[in-house]
Amino acid sequence: QITLKESGPTLVKPTQTLTLTCTFSGFSLSTSGMGVGWIRQPPGKALEWLALIYWDDDKRYSPSLKSRLAITKDTSKNQVVLTMTNMDPVDTATYYCAHRPCTGGSCHNWFDPWGQGTLVTVSS
Amino acid sequence: EIVLTQSPGTLSLSPGERATLSCRASQSVISSYLVWYQQKPGQAPRLLIYGASSRATGIPDRFSGSGSGTDFTLTISRLEPEDFAVYYCQQYGSSFTFGPGTKVDIK
Numbered sequence: 001q002i003t004l005k006e007s008g009p010t011l012v013k014p015t016q017t018l019t020l021t022c023t024f025s026g027f028s029l030s031t032s033g034m035g036v037g038w039i040r041q042p043p044g045k046a047l048e049w050l051a052l053i054y055w056d057d058d059k060r061y062s063p064s065l066k067s068r069l070a071i072t073k074d075t076s077k078n079q080v081v082l083t084m085t086n087m088d089p090v091d092t093a094t095y096y097c098a099h100r101p102c103t104g105g106s107c108h109n110w111f112d113p114w115g116q117g118t119l120v121t122v123s124s
Numbered sequence: 125e126i127v128l129t130q131s132p133g134t135l136s137l138s139p140g141e142r143a144t145l146s147c148r149a150s151q152s153v154i155s156s157y158l159v160w161y162q163q164k165p166g167q168a169p170r171l172l173i174y175g176a177s178s179r180a181t182g183i184p185d186r187f188s189g190s191g192s193g194t195d196f197t198l199t200i201s202r203l204e205p206e207d208f209a210v211y212y213c214q215q216y217g218s219s220f221t222f223g224p225g226t227k228v229d230i231k
Contacts, residue, residue, distance in 0.1 A: 037220075047161075047169065047212055049220035063125060063219065096168055109216035110159040112180065114168035 002026035004036070004097050004115035011121050012087050018120060022080040022097030029055050029075050033107035035100030036080040038071065040093040041117070048093075052100065052109075053080055089122045126151055126215050128223035136231040143200040145226045147213035152193045154217030160189055160198045163225075164209045172211075173198060203228070 008020035020038070027034055037052040051071040052060045061069050070083045080097060095118055098111035127150040137143055147158065156176035161169035171180040173189035176196055186201040200207055208230050213223040 039222075046224045047214075047222040049214075049222065052220070060219070098168075108174065109157070109220065110171060110174055110214065111169075112171040114170075117168055 002099050002113055004099060004113065006095060006097050006115045006118040008095075008118060008120065010119060011123065013124050014088055014122060016087050018082075018084045018087050018091070020082045020084075020095055020097075020118065020120075022082070022115060024078050024080070024097070024099065024115075027099065029053075029073050029078070029080070031055055031102075033102040035107070035109075036073070037098050037100055037111055038080075038082045038095065039098060039111065039114075040091075040095045042090075042093040045093075050084075050095075051082060054100075087122045092120065092122045094119045126153065126218050126221055128213055128215060128221055130211075130213060130223040130226045132226060133224070134227045134229060136229055137203055138231045139203050139205055141203050143198075143203055143207070143228055145198040145200075145211055145228075147191075147196040147198070147223050149194045149196075149215060151218075153196075153215045156192050156196075157215055157217035158189075158191070158196050159214050159216070161212045161214065162207075162209050163212065169212060200228075 004024040034055040038050040053071045068085045073080045098114040129148045131146045158176045160173040163169040177189045188199045190197050210225045210227045212225045
């Protein structure tokens with residue numbers, strides 16, 4: 001069974017850097033094809049993809065947020081870390097990490113399953 | 125970037141009725157790289173449909189997906205009480221983008 005859980009601060013001040021950790025189980029990021037993504041959702045609004053890291057350390061970022069994001073992995077700890085710089089109140093959202101699955105020998109760029117999410121509020 | 129538009133924004137229906145949700149892309153989605161998620165209040169999204177028309181594991185057969193190119197549809201044949209939720213489409217043919225969602229609520 002694959003599970004993921006996000007952790008990090010619930011409150012950050014404007015201009016600060018946010019660091020979120022996704023701790024997962026049930027798969028290894030050293031396995032060919034695997035990946036973990038980050039997606040966020042402002043209160044009452046739609047989902048927004050942020051970043052994705054693959055087993056081979058290839059990284060993809062949202063074009064609109066690329067300059068502010070960094071994603072890394074620690075395979076030994078089964079963790080993926082997302083950092084977002086220069087936080088602003090508009091970045092207030094629930095942040096989710098999610099698994100990029102591989103089935104039947106093929107890997108896919110959708111997300112399943114997702115972690116429970118962590119709400120991050122940006123306020124002074 | 126491919127922009128996804130979902131319609132209607134809200135669909136008010138009664139249990140037992142058929143729901144038809146639309147997802148339209150600003151340009152053709154490569155190889156039907158289109159998925160649908162369901163999200164209930166306070167919960168994370170759950171994968172329903174992948175590859176535009178394949179049901180994910182454990183998803184009831186009242187859910188079906190169709191479409192190609194720029195027009196995709198999620199159909200719920202007979203709404204059950206647990207189906208009232210928000211539904212999002214996502215494309216992964218060119219980067220990753222989500223639609224704004226369609227809320228299916230009880231009439």
